[in-house]
Each structure stands twice: as C-alpha cells, then as structure tokens.
Amino acid sequence: MIVTNKPDSRNQAVTTTTTQPITSTTPKATNAGLAATKQQEPPQTAPSAANQTNEKQVPGPNQITKGTKERAEHAKAFIESKYSKLKNDEKERKEAWDMLENKMVRLNLSE
Numbered sequence: 001m002i003v004t005n006k007p008d009s010r011n012q013a014v015t016t017t018t019t020q021p022i023t024s025t026t027p028k029a030t031n032a033g034l035a036a037t038k039q040q041e042p043p044q045t046a047p048s049a050a051n052q053t054n055e056k057q058v059p060g061p062n063q064i065t066k067g068t069k070e071r072a073e074h075a076k077a078f079i080e081s082k083y084s085k086l087k088n089d090e091k092e093r094k095e096a097w098d099m100l101e102n103k104m105v106r107l108n109l110s111e
Contacts, residue, residue: 104110
C-alpha cells in the first residue's frame with residue numbers, strides 16, 4: 001500500500017491510498033529475455049504409460065469422484081429421512097385433530 005500526500009489545486013493536502021501487488025527484488029525480465037527463456041524450455045511430452053499408473057488422476061469438471069458420490073448419497077438419505085419424519089409427524093397431528101373433532105361432535109361441543 002502506498003500513501004501519498006499531494007496538494008490539490010487549493011494547496012490543501014490530499015491523501016491518496018493505492019494498493020499495489022508486492023513485487024520481488026529481482027529484476028524484471030524484458031520481452032527479449034522472455035523470448036529467450038521460452039526457447040530454452042524443452043517441449044512438453046505426454047507421460048509414459050508407466051508414469052500414468054503411478055500418478056493420481058484428477059477428475060475433470062464433468063466427472064464425479066467416489067467421495068463426492070458418497071457424500072451425495074449420505075445427503076440424500078439425510079434429507080429423505082428428515083422429510084419422511086416431518087410427514088409422519090404431520091400425519092399423526094392430523095389424526096389426533098380428527099379424533100378430537102369426532103369426540104367433540106359426539107359430545108355435542110362446538111369448537
């Protein structure tokens with residue numbers, strides 16, 4: 001962060017705060033230097049079949065991992081049990097209310 005105090009047109013101090021990324025103390029490469037380093041890099045080749053078996057494959061954006069699938073199944077089971085319990089509770093309340101209404105009708109009571 002750089003803070004500077006500069007006078008404005010009315011000779012009053014104006015504080016300006018700007019943020020700049022932290023840079024290293026090493027000198028910056030020029031375009032010619034970048035071109036030279038790019039030419040020195042060896043071309044990338046595909047890994048051999050022996051290396052591919054040892055490397056852990058990272059799934060792409062459209063692939064589902066085993067862990068993700070397990071978490072989804074657990075979440076689904078939790079949600080289903082939660083809402084089935086709520087549904088059963090609501091059903092029991094309705095049955096209790098209906099029994100109360102029937103009892104009140106038999107006793108000739110009003111609500």
